[in-house]
Amino acid sequence: MGLFRSKPNSSSLNTKLLLLSLFLAFLLFIALRSNFSFSSPTPTSPRTATEAEATDISSSSSSSSPSSSSAPATLTESSSATTSLISSSPEEKTECPPPTDQPCTKLPASVMEVLVHYATSNITPQQTLKEVSVTSNVLQKKGPCNFLVFGLGRDSLLWSTLNHGGRTAFLEEDESWIRMVTKERPGLEVYHVGYDTKVSDADELLKLGLQEECTSVTDPRESGCRLSLKGLPDQIYEVQWDLIMVDAPTGYHENAPGRMTAIYTAGLMARNRKDGGSTDVFVHDVNRAVEDKYSMAFLCEWYMKQQEGRLRHFTIPSQRTNLGSFCP
Secondary structure, rough: OOOOOOOOOHHHHHHHHHHHHHHHHHHHHHHHHHHHHHHHOOOOHHHHHHHHHHHHHHHHHHHHHHOOOOOOOOOHHHHHHHHHHHHHOOOOOOOOOOOOOOOOOOOOOOHHHHHHHHHOOOOOOOOOHHHHHHHHHHHOOOOOOOEEEEEEOOOOOHHHHHHHOOOOEEEOOOHHHHHHHHHHHHOEEEOOOOOOOOOHHHHHHHHHOOHHHHHHOOOOOOOOOOOOOOOOOHHHHHOOOOEEEEEEOOOOOOHHHOOOHHHHHHHHHHHOOOOOOOOEEEOOOOOHHHHHHHHHHHHHHHHEEEEEEEEEEEEOOOOOOOOOOOOO
16 A cells, blocks of 8 residues: 555664764864874974074075175174073083182181180170270270280280280289189289278379379389389389270279279379380279379370270370479
């Protein structure tokens, strides 16, 4: 009766689907390969890149120049560019600068010892930094030299070291303190000094100091002035002292020896200097009455160079031929 359609062929349909799948897979492969080529260009070595850059420079120069005579210059420029790239390599080692002619000096053992001592100690010198600087500046100009210090204190190592290579001697009233310090620092030159004065006698001694026997310039051992110290070791009198520091004896109470004789004797030594030079004299604690009055009377305001805090600095010339007053 022919009223019904026939079914399509299933094998033909499967073949068409397979061909379509293969075609789509081929297109996907082509697309992926194209993307990979653009994102991962073939690397070139530095040498190849340099040669290519040099070739481009050469071609550009040749095309812009009407004559072939510019070719050698082009090759030179490309060679320079190549050399520049090679020399700028981070792996290149630079030569060390030539050694200097200055010798390498070792810090003296005594100086190293003092630096370590003050760096690790909680005990500081009696004088302030500004006060110490006044004396250290003079030592820097005159040192190494002869430096006499009335007093043995926490700053004795400092003075001895600042005068490295010179002679620094200390005069101290307290024998037990001398034994203690020299046991720890046997290299210090220290002498014991006895005083027969008291702070309570300062005003009376000041009046005596204005008399003729106290204004004559002579050896302290031969002076008729009561203020002159005559019992010091002989070597102290024989040395021409370039600096004298008066920071002793004790003077902060009425029964203490006071610094009347120390200040007077320092001034007499300076004026009795045999070589005709000048002596720098420093007096500490000038905020007290004795140190203030005696330094002005016997070291002279005219000779005062500076006052920093409680420290005064005087520069006293030799006056061996002057039999008059201490002060101009």
